[in-house]
Amino acid sequence: MSREHAISIFNHAVAAVQPAILMKKNVQRKGDTIKIADSIFRLQANRPVWIFGAGKAVAAMTAALEEILSGIPLKGLVITKYHHALPLQHITLAEAAHPVPDENGVQATAQMIALLKQVQENDLVFFLLSGGASALLADYPQGTTLAQVQTVFELLLKSGADIHEMNVVRKHLSAVKGGQLTASTNAFYSLILSDVVGDDLHVIGSGPTVPDPSTFADAYAILEKYHLTTQLPAPVLQHLSEGVQGHIPDTPKQGNAHNLLIGNNKIALDAAAEKAAALGYEVHILTTTATGEAELLAQQLIQKAVNWPGKRPACLLAGGESTVTITGNGLGGRNQQLALAALIALQNGHQNITLLSAGTDGTDGPTDAAGAIADTAVITAAAEKKLDAAYYLKQNDAWHFFEQTGGLFKTGATQTNVMDIIVVIINY
Incomplete structure (x- = not known):
């Protein structure tokens, strides 16, 4: 779930x-x-x-x-x-x-x-x-x-x-x-x-x-x-x-x-925390000012989740807006890039962690997705199709990776816009 x-x-x-x-x-x-x-x-x-x-x-x-x-x-x-x-x-x-x-x-x-x-x-x-x-x-x-x-x-x-x-x-x-x-x-x-x-x-x-x-x-x-x-x-x-x-x-x-x-983003994160608590999670809002390169931010968030010392199941929340320095010729957005970097960090046996990163406006870069989800299902699909996540990350081509693995998160236009929200769920 x-x-x-x-x-x-x-x-x-x-x-x-x-x-x-x-x-x-x-x-x-x-x-x-x-x-x-x-x-x-x-x-x-x-x-x-x-x-x-x-x-x-x-x-x-x-x-x-x-x-x-x-x-x-x-x-x-x-x-x-x-x-x-x-x-x-x-x-x-x-x-x-x-x-x-x-x-x-x-x-x-x-x-x-x-x-x-x-x-x-x-x-x-x-x-x-x-x-x-x-x-x-x-x-x-x-x-x-x-x-x-x-x-x-x-x-x-x-x-x-x-x-x-x-x-x-x-x-x-x-x-x-x-x-x-x-x-x-x-x-x-x-x-x-x-x-x-x-x-x-x-x-x-x-x-x-x-x-x-x-x-x-x-x-x-x-x-x-x-x-x-x-x-x-x-x-x-x-x-x-x-x-x-x-x-x-x-x-x-x-x-x-x-x-x-x-x-602003704080109003949205407070509501997210309320919902996560209602679902039974120990909730922690990490920040409303997350910035920096998407790949680095993803690594920091996954490290927090892997080393989480608190009660479980837990939900870590972050808001903000990462950046991507584009060097490849692929298709994607900052949230998809972040989710792909997170997926790479999760591939070594961290099957109890799920990350969703998406824009509250419903769009991420020049794509039809709001963002993407990194979880065990995507890792399994990528392995079955022999997809190299690191290659797609380097090419800034997260959309095509997640499109093949079922990780794209699509909402359509949401009629609002308060930056991005990252949801990290840690199970037992």
Whole structure:
């Protein structure tokens, strides 16, 4: 039952961070008064409430807000990833590419900027933000092209840079990220679902409504750190160089938006712990800030499980977001890479341990899986088919390994996004 229990624990975690739940906790309406966290706003006669946003979870966030604000005139536009759309009653929903931006994202972002210019001084504006917005809010600097910015995104994704580093660069190749998306009102509320370690608001979705502490110099230094400056398209490098020299204004260090965190990995892990305890496990949340190379993180987790000194059966939980430095030509994602590394560590007789690693958004890299499961069934299937797990790991081809061994974990789009969750079950 270990696999079934791990899946149940993961699903319980995802259910706890569904936008329908989180939005209702943070926005309530009574007549013409709207309470947003600790703020009270009185609606203006004959004026709409504006809703904008971007991210993998923004369709569900918008649907929940439309329900809360039922009967009020609503206007706006939100952008989500392909295949993450939901029916909306009033707000325009656009779909675009992730993790590399495309022309649909560029056009939708331009439409959003045009609508934001229609906002009046006393209007109420909601901006709904979740992970994925860095690609979905798509634009590119004057003098460059979309294809050139796409090249930068692809280089960053393969480099091993973490999300904090990638988003510093993304902010400085944009006129909307890094606190640059604003409206002419002081009633500008950004409701944010965190998909980054540490819940740094200026990092989530590249912080379009949040003042940005980073600089052009920081962006350039990150590209140098990963030896990418020589691979950048010349116009992109010129733009960044001009920014470093002060010829282009840096991202704003102050702003007028009220930025509110409404959901994060901790909420999901607490729910996972609750479910694991109900299933009879001794539960320990190890961390909500797991980072580093997926292979190393997997080895550390399996070592903890193998040497676990506490009561059994036990369930160890971790949240965060690992990275993968891609050197092969295979198919996979960070969770599948982590699960494959864990499987290799488990092959030497540790049949009492099961590991599930998956993204709470339901996607892992450019694949149809949320992640993967490492357990005895997969080890047996791999042995029967004479598959070399180490070879697949080196090729960054975890998807094809788990596809052949029954270890892929598929959920479809979950309509939320609070990083990854790793469930490790230790039986007797």
